[in-house]
Amino acid sequence: MSYFKRRDVLAQLVTAALALLAVSWLVGNVMSNLERQNISTGFGFLSERAGFGINQTLINYNEDDTYFRVLLVGLSNTLLVSTLGVIFASLIGFSVGVARLSSNWLVSRIAMVYVEIFRNVPLLLQIMFWYFGVLRNLPSPRRATAIGDSIFLTNRGLILPWFEAGAGAWVYLPAIGLLIAGFFFMRRRALRSRLLTGAPTPVWRIMAGLALLLVALLYVFVGFPFSADMPALKGFNFRGGLVVIPEFAALLLALSLYTAAFIAEIVRAGIMSVNKGQTEAASALGLPEARTLNLVVLPQALRVIIPPLTSQYLNLTKNSSLAVAIAYPDIVSVFAGTTLTQVGQAVEIIFITMMIYLTLSLLTSFAMNQYNRRVALVGQNT
Amino acid sequence: MFLKSSRFLSLFALFTFAVGLMPAQAAGTLSVVKKRGYVACGVSQGLPGFSNPDDTGRWTGIDVDLCRAVAAAVFGPGRKYVKFTALSAKERFTALQSGEVDLLARNTTWSMHRDTALGVDFTGVNYYDGQGFMVRKDLGIKSVRELDGASLCTNLGTTTELNAADYFRTNNMQYEIVAFEKADEAVAAYNTGRCDAYTTDQSALYAQRLKLTRPKDHIVLPEIISKEPLGPVVRQGDDQWGDIVRWSHWAMINAEELGVTSRNVKAMAKSKNPAVRRLVGVDGTFGENMGLKAKWAANIITEVGNYGETFERNVGRNTPLGIARGVNALWRDGGLQYAPPIR
Numbered sequence: 264m265s266y267f268k269r270r271d272v273l274a275q276l277v278t279a280a281l282a283l284l285a286v287s288w289l290v291g292n293v294m295s296n297l298e299r300q301n302i303s304t305g306f307g308f309l310s311e312r313a314g315f316g317i318n319q320t321l322i323n324y325n326e327d328d329t330y331f332r333v334l335l336v337g338l339s340n341t342l343l344v345s346t347l348g349v350i351f352a353s354l355i356g357f358s359v360g361v362a363r364l365s366s367n368w369l370v371s372r373i374a375m376v377y378v379e380i381f382r383n384v385p386l387l388l389q390i391m392f393w394y395f396g397v398l399r400n401l402p403s404p405r406r407a408t409a410i411g412d413s414i415f416l417t418n419r420g421l422i423l424p425w426f427e428a429g430a431g432a433w434v435y436l437p438a439i440g441l442l443i444a445g446f447f448f449m450r451r452r453a454l455r456s457r458l459l460t461g462a463p464t465p466v467w468r469i470m471a472g473l474a475l476l477l478v479a480l481l482y483v484f485v486g487f488p489f490s491a492d493m494p495a496l497k498g499f500n501f502r503g504g505l506v507v508i509p510e511f512a513a514l515l516l517a518l519s520l521y522t523a524a525f526i527a528e529i530v531r532a533g534i535m536s537v538n539k540g541q542t543e544a545a546s547a548l549g550l551p552e553a554r555t556l557n558l559v560v561l562p563q564a565l566r567v568i569i570p571p572l573t574s575q576y577l578n579l580t581k582n583s584s585l586a587v588a589i590a591y592p593d594i595v596s597v598f599a600g601t602t603l604t605q606v607g608q609a610v611e612i613i614f615i616t617m618m619i620y621l622t623l624s625l626l627t628s629f630a631m632n633q634y635n636r637r638v639a640l641v642g643q644n645t
Numbered sequence: 646m647f648l649k650s651s652r653f654l655s656l657f658a659l660f661t662f663a664v665g666l667m668p669a670q671a672a673g674t675l676s677v678v679k680k681r682g683y684v685a686c687g688v689s690q691g692l693p694g695f696s697n698p699d700d701t702g703r704w705t706g707i708d709v710d711l712c713r714a715v716a717a718a719v720f721g722p723g724r725k726y727v728k729f730t731a732l733s734a735k736e737r738f739t740a741l742q743s744g745e746v747d748l749l750a751r752n753t754t755w756s757m758h759r760d761t762a763l764g765v766d767f768t769g770v771n772y773y774d775g776q777g778f779m780v781r782k783d784l785g786i787k788s789v790r791e792l793d794g795a796s797l798c799t800n801l802g803t804t805t806e807l808n809a810a811d812y813f814r815t816n817n818m819q820y821e822i823v824a825f826e827k828a829d830e831a832v833a834a835y836n837t838g839r840c841d842a843y844t845t846d847q848s849a850l851y852a853q854r855l856k857l858t859r860p861k862d863h864i865v866l867p868e869i870i871s872k873e874p875l876g877p878v879v880r881q882g883d884d885q886w887g888d889i890v891r892w893s894h895w896a897m898i899n900a901e902e903l904g905v906t907s908r909n910v911k912a913m914a915k916s917k918n919p920a921v922r923r924l925v926g927v928d929g930t931f932g933e934n935m936g937l938k939a940k941w942a943a944n945i946i947t948e949v950g951n952y953g954e955t956f957e958r959n960v961g962r963n964t965p966l967g968i969a970r971g972v973n974a975l976w977r978d979g980g981l982q983y984a985p986p987i988r
Contacts, residue, residue, distance in 0.1 A: 302764035399837040604802025
């Protein structure tokens with residue numbers, strides 16, 4: 264090894280050793296201070312009884328469950344609002360971004376006003392607006408607005424009829440998943456065979472037939488173990504059915520609209536980055552505007568859009584922690600909020616919460632990077 | 646060349662950071678406070694009667710008066726010897742543990758877990774309370790037992806959440822809990838009808854009712870479902886500071902027993918009653934034993950008055966809260982406020 268290489272390696276080793284020393288000093292300092300002040304340490308609290316209720320739980324939970332279960336409930340709520348937020352924000356963002364570039368003057372101005380308003384008002388204020396400003400004006404359960412016979416809109420939430428799953432119902436979930444996966448697989452195969460042989464395959468008809476077969480098989484072997492769960496007003500609130508609480512709705516609305524404004528600008532930048540010659544060539548070939556956008560411009564624009572889009576998705580996931588301001592039981596609210604105050608071990612709890620957000624963000628960016636790699640031009644920056 | 650390189654700078658920064666992490670020597674809170682010149686007091690974010698800033702920004706309340714009493718014991722009468730920090734329920738203990746505040750007077754319930762597992766000590770009870778429920782009058786409800794299936798608004802991470810859960814489960818009642826981090830948000834949600842009932846300590850119910858759009862439309866249900874002894878909190882391991890806070894409160898109770906008020910405390914220096922003489926510091930070295938001046942208790946009474954005075958001034962019958970002495974009366978009047986003698 265040359266002298267310079269050796270010196271570099273030595274310097275990096277020394278830096279790494281010092282960094283490790285600093286970290287271990289920090290951790291040791293925290294541990295000794297906690298012990299000196301008689302503050303309990305360790306992760307044993309995760310198996311203690313929680314003792315409090317949570318008003319939205321995607322998994323089974325009651326007050327006798329442990330704090331670890333509380334963590335899972337909070338995590339599932341965070342994932343729910345983040346995933347739906349990402350989907351809605353993308354849909355709205357793409358539409359607004361494309362609308363901004365429309366040749367229709369009114370449409371593009373409306374899109375611009377939307378972007379300017381929702382980008383520039385702080386997210387917390389938007390959440391408060393939707394929750395305290397808008398949803399509070401809904402009627403109380405005793406005076407609920409009824410849509411049809413079983414859908415009710417109240418200030419305690421949107422109440423929808425739901426189903427109750429009996430024994431053996433779990434089989435339906437992988438069955439449906441298999442059907443959807445099969446659909447995508449068949450579509451790809453149909454496209455490839457059409458490119459090679461020119462003969463189309465009636466994908467929808469085949470899928471319909473398979474679906475019927477699957478339903479018949481399920482009915483024969485498992486039956487139909489679902490019963491309706493209709494909501495009914497009993498006393499103060501509706502019992503039964505599916506309740507979409509106003510905290511969830513307000514948070515989802517605010518997150519989606521806020522992030523969509525940013526995504527709109529990213530989409531606009533991506534579309535503007537595509538060479539004008541592409542659009543002109545496409546129209547010279549006789550493609551209508553919608554087709555040009557979908558088949559020519561957007562696929563090329565996606566290469567520019569995806570990296571900043573990943574950042575916006577990560578921002579949305581982390582911004583969902585503002586749920587604590589409106590009592591939505593996400594992970595910050597139930598775990599780094601209630602559990603932290605009941606148990607008192609701030610260091611461990613905040614550490615766990617940070618690790619969870621870090622993992623979520625890393626997973627999201629990993630998935631987006633995989634997608635990015637697929638749409639990138641071969642040989643260009645990946 | 647190496648000294649200017651960015652690699653050296655990063656090494657240097659790392660080294661300074663590591664050195665700066667060395668733990669500070671633990672000094673007693675009293676000496677830290679004396680050197681600093683004021684007592685750092687942690688209070689709530691606005692609870693009328695306990696700790697609430699008025700329209701000029703001045704803090705008032707029973708807990709505020711306790712902080713001012715401790716400051717008067719250490720420095721002497723004067724408002725400039727206390728600085729108040731508004732803390733939410735979530736951050737109150739971490740603020741105390743980290744040293745951001747010296748004393749937490751934030752209507753905090755004394756419970757075993759808090760006393761043993763958080764590295765803090767409770768030094769007494771300055772208000773005996775219990776948890777209650779507030780509902781709208783037009784619901785026609787007379788008892789908590791009729792709240793089956795109701796939605797409850799409450800503050801995040803308090804004993805209130807746990808007590809409500811325990812009570813409803815024990816009585817086989819369903820409920821939906823909506824827990825807000827700030828008390829103001831919980832009250833606002835209850836006000837708009839998001840919840841059927843608002844639950845917290847009964848004293849806070851009376852206080853927060855004042856913030857509703859039409860206070861007369863709401864009633865506090867009669868049931869008290871838990872014990873909530875509210876008291877000041879200090880860090881564990883500093884017995885001298887704990888003694889000072891403990892005896893500041895007990896001095897106020899002893900003063901009420903002996904009839905020493907903020908109006909007559911100066912005249913009481915000439916009293917012939919030996920108990921009064923010990924209280925105001927004419928006899929004995931009780932102040933010095935805690936590291937304070939001899940007139941420590943007299944300063945307290947001058948600054949905030951005795952316990953009865955601060956109670957009546959902040960939550961008493963002539964205030965909007967209108968709370969009777971009840972269990973907070975002196976022991977000889979049938980209440981629970983009882984202080985060991987100063988002798």
